Amino acid sequence: MASRTHTAVIIGAGMSGLSCARALVQAGVDVLILEARDRIGGRTWTYQHPVEGRDKPLHFDLGASFIHGIAGNPMYAMAKRNKLPLHVMFDGDGTPASTFSSSFSAGSASSTSSASQSDSSASSCSCSTTTSSSSSACSRSSKIERNEGVYGPDGPPLEHKLAERLNFNVTRAFFSDSAAYAQDSPNAVPAPEDSLGQWMKDPTRSSLFDGLESERDKAYALALAESWEGYSGARLDDISLRYWHSEVTFRGPDATLVDGYVGIYSALHSDIVKSKHGEVRLGEIVEAIALSDDEESVRVTTRTRGQETTYTARHVVCTLPLGVLQHAPPRFTPTLPQRRLNATRRLGHGLLNKIIVAYPRAFWPDTEYFGLLPSAPSEAFLPLLKTRALLAQNLYVINGQPALLFFMGGAAGEALEAVSDAHVREHIHKIITHHFACHTTSVPEPEAVIVTRWNSCPFSYGSYSYLPPGSDPQDFRELARPLWDDRLLFAGEATDPDHYATVHGPYLTGKRQAQVVLNKLELEALEAEG
Template identity: 25%
Template structure:
């Protein structure tokens, strides 16, 4: 950030219980253990792409109040200092009570140094939330936060915006008023304060969440009713939008096809066969808070007092015969894999400069380079390389053959930094809290949406619901299947984007055991296979013992194996998983017990999702996410969900943020319409 003259710096002077399974799920199948074939849905948070697999999996429990950039501790970089949440108060106190014994020049130098530090800290908070350092976002430009782009007004606005944002992030359980935002800013910058405060409030960057003080203001009856909005889907996007819209003065109704909220966030409570007590909570869908810096779900965790488990960095790999992979070979293949990715990135850069629209599959490009550079020709090394490819297929819910070489990682620049975390007890705890007090109509599968100049009509469950606008938050898989008729039909531009964006598959086998036989010292471990087409079958195991409440293992099924898995009986799936576990632990003299209960997901067959999460397919790009997010019908039909969020696709926080985004868009359209009337 450019150094700013203190005379123009706005902050330089200080003024005075679980619901039943959805009805489409097949019945439980019993072998010698309870095996449930679940079609509940699946949007497991993928780890960031092109990262090492040993991504911090389950370290010590940490307080959610001390885990997030922009909260009590700022950690924008491993070498950064820890800044106190009271830095603003310290600066104010220093300016008011400066020691008379110090020279005027010395006092000014102290003020300059501390103010510069404060501005830098607040800028880091803003960066963690997704704001650029020295420019406005597209949302801010569209909201006309300044009268002219560039210049002193914009520079002052950015400093003010960062200050307000950081001030609330330091105390997320209280409502930050406009007057509070003005307290430490020069009075001549009141216009910037009003502009920044209104923008941050209406777009859900401050004063959102589930703390008692926040809820009290958000759900307070609003006499100035703006319009009525029908929200299709009670996932994270729909729930976030509903709460924000109610606060903004809209009448809201949510239609949900399932008999529970949450969508692809689903926590299954697993019990003993005798039904005595819940002893484990398994996240069958979205499970990881990917990057806690700036993550809005991290804010919710703080407000609700949920502790966080950082994901720890240990992941031994086992050969098909159960032997552990030699660490030297493991490291060598991993290095080669990363170099292959680097070479592909250089190739695509050259291709995009020469041929603007060139694209092939990432899998094809990697295999070509593997052959040219003779990587992983040894059978064991080839199995290791296939494991890394399976991990990449897991991250993208895609087959390597379907993934765009040109744009598969287009969201990397926006990635939220920080630790990846788990919420003990599962992410449905967020869902239940968000859904509380909202007008949700369950078991209402939407069949059609009719829109025009006079409003919208939504047909669901044999009923018609009428409103001024509709927000569609259904998964991309539902839109691809054409399960909802839009009348008139959606513009060709949007229909093309729906078909171009990929919507892939990841499945899980959650197994509750009578005790933790794999040992508390490891939290994840991987398994290699000789058959490349089956490389994603049970290739990675997560230990949830430290967060689920019981000895729980979750095996992941990715890539082509995830598709084949949906045709496999749950009994056969359990047999295969147990064979792998016995092959690993029996030679060590550790007996593998039969599981108490097993749940197998079937996200591809779930009629409310038809898949897990989005990815950039060959011929697609980040632009298609933006097209899918566009409203249609002159501001009558809006769209939210992870597949509408170019910056944070395939994540829970991406869905949440898209709901906030559309609430602001709906407000803007409603205000414009009221001015025209």
């Protein structure tokens, strides 16, 4: 079945597709969005979870949840313009928040050795759900000055100074010193095959182990660093050191939307559909994209509930995720250039899954992030957690919902997809009880446990792109290059070397490709007049 010809067809109703469509309809261009899912938003998805006895459902961002750098960021600007409440990650003194709640400085290094030695007595106590043992555990941890968010293998928090040092080292090595080594070294440039993991694990180059004397404490530091694999969605050994933090992006602290990203992608969708020029169709799985014989239009063939439909447009903007282009792309006729195929293969498409555990009440400290070091319960959950920590975000301090969000990135995210929901529910509750029972007289049963599996989704095959060793930022630029004399264009986070793996990246690329379409239409109009 065929449909009428549109000026522009956009494949995908994620952030880039919605951004592109809005820019075009505001310019008076006829636009049709084809979305395979039964919802808009793509890899931004604010999920509503009803809970019996609660007036409102709980809400969680199952995909993207951060605004990375608020200064000049269009996501921050849209949130402010639409009066969407934000949680900006500042410390109490008004400075951007660190990874956990630590205010540790390099000048404190002299106290680290003694802190490390005294840690064993503070962290060896056992936590359980009974009143007596919980009270006893917290009593024996009374030396802790404040909760730094790092919990030891035996359950309770580590001694304050050691936890502070670990937080400082991980944050500095992962975000600062590694970038300085890769981008600003006066002596050398990392080789193309060098990985971030090689640097992080090398004590002669990395600052990860600074001030840590025992092998145990060094293992703690590495375990916490590996819990940050969700930042890039890949194993540390799979990330290029040469291009680590080479992007030019927005500055300032990060932020999260209190009510989720739905406020932003719904606003974009509303602007599109209220216009007489815009339409969004869901459940349209794109199978083929072909240039017409006269090369003046593009045909897009979809399948919906077994029915095949062909749409024709003067311009098509493809916003399919990199994972889809790598694993299950539509048929392109003519085939894509070899340089495009090579760039698509070289780039990495990372994985960040989430486990969200909601309780009737919050019984943990008001620290925003928790690093849970390897323990017997975590190893029983996933064997690879024997050597890596779990990173959890406290949603209660962000939006008042008594829930913990576990970031399962890279290898941990892959392992998560191999176990059942029932397995996750059983073991993640045991892990939470193991670490947080010392803060309460009893640990309630969770009201909800939600697990994402983005790698298993045929419309994403992962979460966002990254640069592995051997790739180059030019690969992102290649994916952005228009084809077929600007009849076929591409947008999305994997088409921007400065803003990949963000939400503002696809938004900006959508607007960029909308302008390419408008420029082409203007040129054709001028040629017709001449």
